[in-house]
Amino acid sequence: MEHTSDTVADGKLLHKTSYPQRAEKNTEITLSAIYKGIELFGKIDFYDPTQKVVHETKRSDKVEMAHEWQVKFYLWLLLLNRIDGATATLEYPLLRQTNHLILSQEDISRLEKVIKDITELKKLDQCPPVIHAKICKSCSYYELCYITEE
Numbered sequence: 001m002e003h004t005s006d007t008v009a010d011g012k013l014l015h016k017t018s019y020p021q022r023a024e025k026n027t028e029i030t031l032s033a034i035y036k037g038i039e040l041f042g043k044i045d046f047y048d049p050t051q052k053v054v055h056e057t058k059r060s061d062k063v064e065m066a067h068e069w070q071v072k073f074y075l076w077l078l079l080l081n082r083i084d085g086a087t088a089t090l091e092y093p094l095l096r097q098t099n100h101l102i103l104s105q106e107d108i109s110r111l112e113k114v115i116k117d118i119t120e121l122k123k124l125d126q127c128p129p130v131i132h133a134k135i136c137k138s139c140s141y142y143e144l145c146y147i148t149e150e
């Protein structure tokens, strides 16, 4: 759903305008991997292949766990593609804050569990009820998840 998301487009623009020199040398990469027969896919907008660093910029004025798991998923995808030792920087220009992230074995176990849970969800005949979480409002999948809601 990313191609239809204003939030995603805004994030890219924010990175380009906040870090113009860095944006030039970073590369957009699309990654896929098969984990236990499950196809995983991700698109990293700004990746520095020389330093093996994923750069993600957020307009938010609040650090969210979801932001961290987004980049940890990218790091896992890189690892599944035999790119070992990559790290991530999560940048919040409004907060003037940069968080550096690595992928731990514990993180990998959590991601594996999440993928397993999503696979189980996909087997259901009916969608589970909507969760009415605050983060849904800024999620690329909002229209899809809330299509039957008023």
Ligand code: SF4
Residues within 6 Å of the ligand: 131, 133, 135, 136, 137, 139, 140, 141, 142, 145
């Ligand atoms: S909109 Fe859907 S996919 Fe996005 S956070 Fe909410 S429940 Fe999850």
